[in-house]
Amino acid sequence: MSKFLKEKSIAVVFDRTSIFVLGAFILGCAFCYIYFANVAVRTLTMLEKSKSEMQALSLEVSEMESKRLVLDNGISNNLAESLGFVEVKNQNFIIDKSGGTSLSLRTE
Numbered sequence: 235m236s237k238f239l240k241e242k243s244i245a246v247v248f249d250r251t252s253i254f255v256l257g258a259f260i261l262g263c264a265f266c267y268i269y270f271a272n273v274a275v276r277t278l279t280m281l282e283k284s285k286s287e288m289q290a291l292s293l294e295v296s297e298m299e300s301k302r303l304v305l306d307n308g309i310s311n312n313l314a315e316s317l318g319f320v321e322v323k324n325q326n327f328i329i330d331k332s333g334g335t336s337l338s339l340r341t342e
């Protein structure tokens with residue numbers, strides 16, 4: 235049985251088409267490995283680039299927020315009056331005092 239397997243394996247190895255098929259398979263595997271390794275490296279570099287851009291944007295947004303807070307806290311009553319704003323004298327608020335009326339979906 236082992237002699238039969240040896241003869242068949244030697245016949246397959248020495249056959250030209252099987253050698254070309256195995257060579258093409260090895261080249262295909264190498265090509266796929268190189269392609270997917272390249273894709274992985276590109277993805278990781280894009281991820282790192284995006285991460286640094288997000289950190290820069292976050293820093294820029296926090297700086298803008300601090301500038302806005304400084305401007306909001308810099309407004310005083312004197313500045314508002316000089317810009318033409320006046321204080322409201324009679325404040326009227328509209329409040330619904332019918333708290334007892336509520337709608338329900340009960341069918342009983």
